[in-house]
Amino acid sequence: MDTSLARIQPCTAVPGESFAENLLAGLVRTPKEIACKYFYDAAGSRLFEQICELPEYYQTRTEMALLNRHAGEIAALMGESVEILEFGAGSLRKVRILLDAAQNPYAYTPLDISGDYLQEVVRTLAADYPALVLRPVVGDFTCLLEIPDLPGRNSKISRRAGFFPGSTIGNFKPDAAMALLRQMRASLNGGGLLIGVDLVKDPVRLHAAYNDAAGITALFNKNLMVRANHELGADFDPDGFAHYAPYNAGAHRVEMYLVSLRRQSVTIGGAHFDFAAGEPVHTEDSHKYTIESFREMAARAGFNPRAVWTDEERLFSVHWLESR
């Protein structure tokens, strides 16, 4: 085993807007909003891992089962000596399924906004895959410019495959989702994209997935305020806000808010923000697609939608999109 970690070649994406900038700008807007990418500090990433284990949150286990069931076919589509680029890598549990099935995978390039978390999980992965070149990229994948070719990589035998699981694409409004798909396509140098997409379904089931009985999703949502208190010296009272996550059937999306339970004022670095009783702060959208509506969007983004896999209940879908 390579203990020097020389195989790990970190690389930093262009820094986007900071949490502080986003928060100060978002809280003077009407309605108030905070971008959902700021959920994922180390504590938030761990809370999200807990969400993935919840009985109500069908997404993770359904997608994992699809990846396991079709790993051979996926590996064949990715081809030999592939470099897998994962957008928003998280815990790296899903990519292990691909790495185990892939034919002599060459490299793995995980991109994640949570630098500490990424470093931790990549070290574990390095120990388990001694031959794999690892290139963690800390940053916001929406600000990504170009990812250079790895030194020593032979582009004749090795090509890229994107991996964007977990229906993270659902966090973007349809126009932004299409722009992001286009941008990913550009960074794949002609390679394909394997992407997980949550499907439109019974609103009761969707509601339960974002309003779990154990209250983990509420903690995840409120972690934005806990994080602001720790990182920016804000004085949010997280108990003074309610987790609210309704399904907007017309827009095919679950929306998340933190709703102020009383009239209150919060101070962040000398700036004061007033909240009316009942005032919402918008924190996330999670768009749902049909298999057809997603394939249409992918085609408009310049991909050729090829294979698609779904479960018996049609809860979730995994798509293989080819660059064309």
Ligand code: AVJ
């Ligand atoms: C990781 C963005 C796919 O939208 O379902 C889970 C995040 N938010 N519970 C989702 C999330 C509330 C999740 N994604």
